[in-house]
Amino acid sequence: MSRALPVLTVLSVIVLVWYGAAIGLNAPWARDQAARAGEALSPRQLVERTMTQERPVLPAPHQVAKGLWDGITGQKITSKRSLVWHGWITLSATLAGFAIGSLAGILLAVGIVHSRVVDLSVMPWAVASQTVPILAIAPMVIVVFASAGVTGLLPKAMISAWLSFFPVLVGMVKGLRMPDAMQMDLMRSWNASRAQVFWRLRLPSAMPYLFASLKVAVAAALVGTIVGELPAGATAGLGARLLSGSYYGQTIQIWAALFAAAALAAGLVAIIAGIERATLRRMGLAR
Amino acid sequence: MTAALPLIAVWLAALGLNGWLARQPGRLPVLLVPLIFGATLLVLWEMACRSFAIPAVILPAPSQIWTAFIGNLPLLWGDFVQTILKGALTGWLIGAALAVLTAIAIDRSPFLQRGLLPIGNFVAALPIVGIAPILVMWFGFDWQSKAGVVVVMVFFPILVNMVAGLAATDALARDQIATWGTSYPQALFKLRLPAAMPFLFNGLKITTTLALIGAIVAEFFGSPTRGMGFRISTAVGQLNMALVWAEILVAALAGTAFYGIVALVEKRVTFWHPSQRQ
Numbered sequence A: 001m002s003r004a005l006p007v008l009t010v011l012s013v014i015v016l017v018w019y020g021a022a023i024g025l026n027a028p029w030a031r032d033q034a035a036r037a038g039e040a041l042s043p044r045q046l047v048e049r050t051m052t053q054e055r056p057v058l059p060a061p062h063q064v065a066k067g068l069w070d071g072i073t074g075q076k077i078t079s080k081r082s083l084v085w086h087g088w089i090t091l092s093a094t095l096a097g098f099a100i101g102s103l104a105g106i107l108l109a110v111g112i113v114h115s116r117v118v119d120l121s122v123m124p125w126a127v128a129s130q131t132v133p134i135l136a137i138a139p140m141v142i143v144v145f146a147s148a149g150v151t152g153l154l155p156k157a158m159i160s161a162w163l164s165f166f167p168v169l170v171g172m173v174k175g176l177r178m179p180d181a182m183q184m185d186l187m188r189s190w191n192a193s194r195a196q197v198f199w200r201l202r203l204p205s206a207m208p209y210l211f212a213s214l215k216v217a218v219a220a221a222l223v224g225t226i227v228g229e230l231p232a233g234a235t236a237g238l239g240a241r242l243l244s245g246s247y248y249g250q251t252i253q254i255w256a257a258l259f260a261a262a263a264l265a266a267g268l269v270a271i272i273a274g275i276e277r278a279t280l281r282r283m284g285l286a287r
Numbered sequence B: 001m002t003a004a005l006p007l008i009a010v011w012l013a014a015l016g017l018n019g020w021l022a023r024q025p026g027r028l029p030v031l032l033v034p035l036i037f038g039a040t041l042l043v044l045w046e047m048a049c050r051s052f053a054i055p056a057v058i059l060p061a062p063s064q065i066w067t068a069f070i071g072n073l074p075l076l077w078g079d080f081v082q083t084i085l086k087g088a089l090t091g092w093l094i095g096a097a098l099a100v101l102t103a104i105a106i107d108r109s110p111f112l113q114r115g116l117l118p119i120g121n122f123v124a125a126l127p128i129v130g131i132a133p134i135l136v137m138w139f140g141f142d143w144q145s146k147a148g149v150v151v152v153m154v155f156f157p158i159l160v161n162m163v164a165g166l167a168a169t170d171a172l173a174r175d176q177i178a179t180w181g182t183s184y185p186q187a188l189f190k191l192r193l194p195a196a197m198p199f200l201f202n203g204l205k206i207t208t209t210l211a212l213i214g215a216i217v218a219e220f221f222g223s224p225t226r227g228m229g230f231r232i233s234t235a236v237g238q239l240n241m242a243l244v245w246a247e248i249l250v251a252a253l254a255g256t257a258f259y260g261i262v263a264l265v266e267k268r269v270t271f272w273h274p275s276q277r278q
Helices: A004-037 A043-053 A062-076 A081-114 A116-129 A133-149 A153-176 A180-189 A194-228 A236-249 A251-282 B002-022 B030-049 B063-071 B072-108 B110-123 B128-139 B144-164 B171-179 B184-221 B226-235 B240-267
Strands: none
Touching: A004 A043, A004 B110, A004 B240, A062 A251, A081 A116, A081 A153, A081 A194, A081 A236, A116 B030, A116 B171, A133 A153, A133 A194, A133 B184, A133 B226, A133 B240, A153 A194, A180 A194, A194 A236, A194 A251, A194 B128, A194 B144, A194 B184, A236 A251, A251 B030, A251 B128, B002 B030, B063 B072, B063 B171, B063 B184, B063 B240, B072 B110, B072 B144, B072 B184, B072 B226, B110 B128, B110 B144, B128 B144, B128 B184, B128 B226, B128 B240, B144 B184, B184 B226, B226 B240
């Protein structure tokens, strides 16, 4: 609870700075309009006009909030202007990709821990691939799949699977290797089979690492989906919303889509953190 | 089906070779096995493209990509300068400097730390690339807007790491240096900044990839007629996949080199840290 006050203070400072910046950035246009109409603006009028523009350079926080509110509750959920609809498109691709990617990461990590060949072959490439800007291939993956006749959810899911694959792989390998020599010797002295060592020792001790990397992976999967929706002339999803907003100068639409994406990311990470807490508590690992 | 037989044969042969190598002692297998694995994948890729006659529009063979890479070197160099050197590197340097200065500034105020850190951690998980269209609108199509995206993307991860680093000195060392009657700047420069370096470099290494991603993706929202993101999106439009893959090769090389350079500097700066000992 001791964190609430400082966080709220910083947040309110951010909102204040935002309002100040909105007034400063939108003022030239308001002055321009007034000069054209031949009227003189009082400072009060000027401030009012910077807050109510149709396409401001920087929308004021309450305009973004209104755009967000309109997008979520103002339309029918099936409408193409509804943020819920766009958010659902993005979310479904993210979840599909996240599931595929983290499952593949976990399976390969199990292979790496149990086989020296797989370890030596794959691990250096997995680490090196972290330094490569994988997102850059997003548009290409979309086009390749589209030319093969596959469109819609699957291509985007492949990108987010690819992005969530590596964090899970690296974290899971680290976690599965956590049991030290003493614990392994103890299992051996009980004549445990490899499967038993895996299920009773390795997997439980990997759980904290798995959840830490799942949180990174789900955020990466969302970014992957949004970027996957950018370049392909996509018409649905939060990424497409960002792109069409930038084409038509609809700044409020861009900011609303951005905040919707941020809320989605925060929600996904929070859900995984909740599962993590529940699991670790049942396993007696809760801190 | 018969076309797949040579591929399977190559795969099994390489697997057998690696399996045998992996059981040998010494340092050599550790180097050889991943190289053989990578080379096998390339060979399989090339063979698959030829024997199944995969159209270059879908997946070009490695040889075609290499030809495109060699044939377009001046073009690729121009894109590299525009995106990596001007966009990503400038933004990364500005963002890192800002983050370090902010961390030092809020270091003396526990109140600000408690307020900023949760927000910093939260923002670090957000899809920040989404601000790219806004910054392109503000700063125009040239590299300035790309650098702006990169600044925002790298700021929070570095800030969070740097704040943790400044808190990393133990009470004993702080007491020791206090008994010598050091001033705040002396303690900062002689003790706490050096102690924060491993954390700082952790943040710097994480953000090298982010910087490249930010600079490339921002170009999808508008750019001058050069730059890697621009080239990728136009080459995709012309179905010139070999050129797209050549750009990806450049991005991969640049990303690895960028990371490698930062890791090298880290080795020099934090030679005293346990993780750097052989």
